[in-house]
Amino acid sequence: MEHRSHSVATLRSARLLPRPAKAVPELPGGWPLIGHLPDFLKDPVSMLSRGWRERGELFRFRLGPREFVLFTGPEAHDFYFRASEDQLNAKAVYQFTVPIFGRGVAYDASPELMDEQLGFLFPALREAAMCRFARIMFEETSQFADALGDDGEVDLPHAMNELTVKIASRCLIGQEVRDQVDTGFAEAYHDLQKGINTLGFFLPRLPTAAHRSRDRARRRVAELFSRIMKKRRRSGACPDDFMQALMNARYKDGRALSDDEITGILLTALFAGQHTSAVLATWTGLELLSAPSYLARVRDEIREVYREEGAMSLASLKRQVVLENAVRENERLHPPLIMLIRKVLKPVRYRDHIVPAGTLAMVSPAVSHRLPHLFANPERFSPERFDPPACEDKQHQYALIGFGGGKHVCMGKHFAYLQLKAIWTVLLDRFDLHLDTAFPAPNYGSWVTGPETPCRLRYRRRSQANIVQ
Numbered sequence: 268m269e270h271r272s273h274s275v276a277t278l279r280s281a282r283l284l285p286r287p288a289k290a291v292p293e294l295p296g297g298w299p300l301i302g303h304l305p306d307f308l309k310d311p312v313s314m315l316s317r318g319w320r321e322r323g324e325l326f327r328f329r330l331g332p333r334e335f336v337l338f339t340g341p342e343a344h345d346f347y348f349r350a351s352e353d354q355l356n357a358k359a360v361y362q363f364t365v366p367i368f369g370r371g372v373a374y375d376a377s378p379e380l381m382d383e384q385l386g387f388l389f390p391a392l393r394e395a396a397m398c399r400f401a402r403i404m405f406e407e408t409s410q411f412a413d414a415l416g417d418d419g420e421v422d423l424p425h426a427m428n429e430l431t432v433k434i435a436s437r438c439l440i441g442q443e444v445r446d447q448v449d450t451g452f453a454e455a456y457h458d459l460q461k462g463i464n465t466l467g468f469f470l471p472r473l474p475t476a477a478h479r480s481r482d483r484a485r486r487r488v489a490e491l492f493s494r495i496m497k498k499r500r501r502s503g504a505c506p507d508d509f510m511q512a513l514m515n516a517r518y519k520d521g522r523a524l525s526d527d528e529i530t531g532i533l534l535t536a537l538f539a540g541q542h543t544s545a546v547l548a549t550w551t552g553l554e555l556l557s558a559p560s561y562l563a564r565v566r567d568e569i570r571e572v573y574r575e576e577g578a579m580s581l582a583s584l585k586r587q588v589v590l591e592n593a594v595r596e597n598e599r600l601h602p603p604l605i606m607l608i609r610k611v612l613k614p615v616r617y618r619d620h621i622v623p624a625g626t627l628a629m630v631s632p633a634v635s636h637r638l639p640h641l642f643a644n645p646e647r648f649s650p651e652r653f654d655p656p657a658c659e660d661k662q663h664q665y666a667l668i669g670f671g672g673g674k675h676v677c678m679g680k681h682f683a684y685l686q687l688k689a690i691w692t693v694l695l696d697r698f699d700l701h702l703d704t705a706f707p708a709p710n711y712g713s714w715v716t717g718p719e720t721p722c723r724l725r726y727r728r729r730s731q732a733n734i735v736q
């Protein structure tokens with residue numbers, strides 16, 4: 268009896284002990300020296316999806332000399348986004364943004380300083396500001412629509428980039444910068460955008476043509492912003508915008524921000540509010556125009572809302588749930604950032620596996636958003652999946668991660684939703700539209716993944732337009 272009790276106690280103790288840690292399973296098929304780099308450069312989403320199918324929610328692979336581990340699925344995302352900075356570190360990875368944003372800001376600052384810098388911008392994203400932004404979005408899109416004339420053809424990615432630069436520069440930086448969009452700022456900003464690319468992730472200082480253009484553009488933008496700030500200080504003007512908020516701000520130690528810090532933070536905000544929005548706006552248009560029955564529902568909603576509301580406002584845009592679900596479905600199907608990366612600073616354990624220090628830990632919205640056990644018919648454009656009773660995005664906090672999650676969730680998410688709804692409300696009100704090309708494949712050569720270009724869109728002004736005022 269005593270022996271049996273001892274055996275039971277030993278068994279119970281064994282159950283409480285953690286199971287031995289194992290190495291993360293490896294994705295087969297890598298090449299000597301370069302690993303899975305050829306497959307990754309050709310189609311990263313297909314390669315990573317294959318890894319999930321063959322190895323499950325955690326697997327490792329090599330891209331050249333670097334070892335990566337992909338975390339896939341809501342539980343793995345939960346672990347990833349909750350990890351502390353001294354475990355999974357973003358700053359160590361996103362050094363390729365430093366030539367764009369500048370020294371001493373964003374990923375070149377300590378986590379505490381970065382939080383303090385971004386904290387200066389939160390008041391400018393509150394509801395009162397969003398009310399003002401809604402009208403700016405309407406005005407800019409209406410001007411854009413008027414300039415198109417009665418009929419013609421546009422390259423949709425180019426058009427959405429042009430329009431969102433105007434909206435974001437006016438909303439997030441200031442009228443003076445918006446006034447410079449057509450006289451140099453848009454060109455410089457576009458050169459900065461091209462500086463974010465896959466090669467630049469690995470070798471941000473490599474003297475390529477794109478990187479040289481990036482560095483020249485950064486100097487031009489810094490000079491423009493500095494001129495505007497000097498003029499404001501001389502005149503005493505204090506507009507209600509991000510630039511002025513940063514000019515008035517003080518760090519906890521009482522120090523004012525330098526002009527270069529202000530420039531870097533403004534560029535960080537502009538990239539967050541524009542670059543991904545332009546891409547998501549493009550995909551939203553492409554999918555809507557390829558789904559006539561759902562497009563009809565969006566148009567019906569526009570008529571219903573604006574016959575009652577009349578003018579576009581924050582309140583009217585919030586009522587457009589059918590259109591918002593289309594935007595969210597494009598966030599699911601076509602996340603602008605197909606991967607988010609952190610560096611493992613010290614070994615971390617997930618379930619039975621140890622991820623060693625030095626590894627690059629990754630989540631991929633493009634893979635996780637198409638998991639068949641989370642999203643029914645995951646390859647299909649189906650905005651209804653966000654309606655009750657399905658509410659597929661509500662299954663887990665991290666089922667949908669197109670704007671990141673946890674500490675580093677994108678602060679401009681709601682601005683992006685608002686902007687895309689405003690853009691497509693005006694354009695669908697003003698024009699009949701149809702694609703003049705086949706549905707495009709993703710362009711994986713850019714860090715922010717839009718469609719291959721050109722994407723030609725034909726338009727004709729509607730006879731009963733301007734329901735939305």
